Amino acid sequence: MAKDFERFMSQLQETNQSLDFFCDFDKISQNVENIKLSLCMLNSLIGAKDMRKAVETIWYRDKTAFNVMDILIAVRSEGKKKVLNSLGECIILDTLFSSIDGVMEYLDNTGLTEIFQQQKIKDLVDYVFGIETGLDSNARKNRSGHVMEGMVAKILSKHNIPYRQEVYSSEWPEISDVLGDDEKRFDFVVETSDKTYLIEVNFYSGGGSKLNEVARSYSDIAPKINSVPGFEFIWITDGIGWKSAKNKLQEAYNIIPSIYNLTNITDFIISING
Numbered sequence: 001m002a003k004d005f006e007r008f009m010s011q012l013q014e015t016n017q018s019l020d021f022f023c024d025f026d027k028i029s030q031n032v033e034n035i036k037l038s039l040c041m042l043n044s045l046i047g048a049k050d051m052r053k054a055v056e057t058i059w060y061r062d063k064t065a066f067n068v069m070d071i072l073i074a075v076r077s078e079g080k081k082k083v084l085n086s087l088g089e090c091i092i093l094d095t096l097f098s099s100i101d102g103v104m105e106y107l108d109n110t111g112l113t114e115i116f117q118q119q120k121i122k123d124l125v126d127y128v129f130g131i132e133t134g135l136d137s138n139a140r141k142n143r144s145g146h147v148m149e150g151m152v153a154k155i156l157s158k159h160n161i162p163y164r165q166e167v168y169s170s171e172w173p174e175i176s177d178v179l180g181d182d183e184k185r186f187d188f189v190v191e192t193s194d195k196t197y198l199i200e201v202n203f204y205s206g207g208g209s210k211l212n213e214v215a216r217s218y219s220d221i222a223p224k225i226n227s228v229p230g231f232e233f234i235w236i237t238d239g240i241g242w243k244s245a246k247n248k249l250q251e252a253y254n255i256i257p258s259i260y261n262l263t264n265i266t267d268f269i270i271s272i273n274g
Helices: 002-010 025-034 036-045 051-073 093-098 100-110 112-117 124-158 173-179 209-226 240-255 265-273
Strands: 082-084 090-092 164-168 185-191 196-203 231-238
Touching: 002 240, 025 036, 025 124, 036 051, 036 124, 051 093, 051 100, 051 112, 051 124, 090 093, 093 100, 100 112, 124 185, 124 196, 124 231, 124 265, 173 209, 196 209, 209 231, 209 240, 231 265
Parallel strands: 196 231
Antiparallel strands: 082 090, 164 185, 185 196
């Protein structure tokens, strides 16, 4: 087992990121398109010598244009972001957009008034596209898991193995019984004539406490699932992040019979096809 584990570790890949991983430009473009009309109206603030007068002009034409201004400082408040106003009071950021005075306070205190008057921004649509691209980078952590799921789905499809994704444990009363009150969602389910495989998939390019938690959690649920006739827990994981949690992964490796990575996943395919 130790020898097999060392081989498993040696097969771990550095990354699963292709060039389309870094930015979801379809989502970015849609986010910008959703507020484009308001941004075009706010463009009239760029280069304005009398900022208050420029704000009033927009306000009396369509004051809702100011509702999108939180994105100009790379914030998605959605009525939840709290800030201190000029009086030191804790307020919801969006409430500043409900009056001309509030809008002016926002522009002046964020520094946007100076930015606009000095025309350091030429077009708010392009500017927000850049902000959205930056904010989208925060979603990369979640995308890494989705990329891994996509790779596994592609492998299963290539070998003509039917599967379902995001299936809850409540579908099987016998599994719910052994797992207790916590409902579990499995990334994949593969059902054959004699066995149902409940599959978890992840990829870690970096370390962190999350890896220990995942290994501990799967070490707990795998024996429970495997104790139910006709069911087997499968864990497909990869990424050199596991090198920082090698001991915990090895513990899981010794407890869970079926752990695969992207290199030896073919062994799982062979076991399914018999």
